[in-house]
Amino acid sequence: MPPKVEQASVVALADDKPERDDELPRRSCPPVHYEVKINSVTELLKLDTYESGVFEAGGYEWSLRLLPKGHTDRTGKEYMSLYLSMEKPNKLGDRERVKVDYKFFVFNNISRTYVTFKEKGKELRAFTKATTKWGLSKFLSLETFKSPDNGYCKDNYCKLGAEVMVSKSKRKMETVTIVKDPPQNTITREIRQFSTSNKHPQYSKAFNVGGWDWKLKVFPQHIGAQQGKFLSVYLQAQGLRPRIKMYVKAKLRALNKNRTNDKEKTVSGWLSDENYNCGRSDFMPWGDLEKPNGGFVNNKELAFVVEILVISNVQRRDESI
Template sequence: MVLSDLEICKPTSSSHNKVGSISRSGRDLPPAHYLFKIESYSELMNTGVEKYETNVFQAGGYKWRLILYPSGNIKSNGNGYVSLYLAIADTEKLSSGWEVDVNFKLFVFNQKNNNYLTIQDADGTVRKFQEMKTEWGFEQLISLETLLDSSNGYHVEDSCLFGAEVFVISRSGKWESLSMVKEPPHGTFTWKIGKFSTLEETYYHSKSFTVGERDWNLRVYPRGIESERGKGLSVYLQLTDCERFPAKRTVYAKFKLGILDQLNNKYHERTDSHWFRASGNIWGFKKLVALSELYEAAKGYIKDDTVIVEVQILVMSIAKIST
């Protein structure tokens, strides 16, 4: 009789569970963490041994072992079955009051079909290992009748192969929240552009303003952006602190851009929205107003050689991330 423990790095409850909570399925992929092969399984049963504990293996930063009851855990409703448990090892080295939350799977290899019977909690239950509860598993892993019938493929030439996959759930404390904020505080910015008739540069930037912990400015093309050159006043909202963004971080803004009719104290406005990102940090209107209308005195857009443009952020996404 030969028993061997095979640790797998990466392959190309009495303390235990009630039968009704067990899920059984098949898969081709071997267990990620441990394999346990038994040759001459019938001889192991004939020794009368109640249980066999495997060597220690590591998974998720902790040490574990399998505990096999070859003839079933009679004390825990395992009569007529193979019982198999996962146990945390070397607990004396853990700090007082330790707890380890685990989602695990146990396996029986089907040598006939070349796949693995996978046994796990049906509802994805996370099991808590602690000082008073150091093992979890299945008293009715597989019936001895099913296992020992060689036509089923689990027991061939008196050998069997069991396995384990252990995923420790560690709480990093990291979190992120995303809020879609309507009318965020300080969401309106007004820019008075004086000496408008003397502006010669292609475009100008307003001073920076902050909304939702993000920095913005306005960009104005007095004679229009290239495609609208000489046709319209181009006005854009620009997110200016993208260099502080993590990769692929975006900020949504729904906003109004307007130019003030200073005679009637009324804005000519247009509304748009955009997901701002490092590669697309500016959005607005090529022609907020036609230049022919801009310079028409009756429209009131220019008074005392001053143009007044305004942005109002109506909705904005605000993400908060733990540090």
């Protein structure tokens, strides 16, 4: 028999394994990734190990390993142990780490809710070729599990499950700088060869403010009860990168010969490569353009002053976690 000091050392090592968090809330919805109903708890408790079927989560395959008598503490109290195992870990690269936030669940037949079990004070665990399982050696005491008063066993069956949230090895890091009044932020642009008889969009030449290219887009309003009664004016970003969203706020002013008759609107929005316009569908009455000597269309040009008031600059990078 080994010396007592060595026995104490072994027990201490076992007790240093992940502990269960006892303060998680219960819930009525079942685990989203896997659930198993085990018939005959009596026979289950005779097994050394129960291994579940394989289930998929986060692009990887997993299974559960339940040891009905997996751990005995220094007082002689017996515990069930439950582990999450990665299937086919040899498919991982030698240095690849799959970080996972996992939870276990047991159904309580009295409250009709799922009791959640999670490691205490730990959010992510790394699975590798060498480390293929994580879990709770003291998942649930046998005494607690078997007692009818606790609701885990009913008619000799039990239900347990798992949720596995895989965290990718890299995450997107984004830095957003919101700039007020960027340099050289006021530009005059004309819609050349503008015609009130043209019902299709007409554009200005591109201009650069805040490091981005822009155009003005104008056309008769074509949606709703006021169709054709207003000039729609939009500020259009050019060449936005995929998955980037950029905020812009600007003043758009249509110039009249009589400057006291200028039409001005403030526009704003979050732009992307799929939604790169912000503006007003009712910028000004269409009839104002067609008034004799109205003063907005001069030598077939409709001129605007664009003032970029606020713009957000975004930088993105991948960061290992």
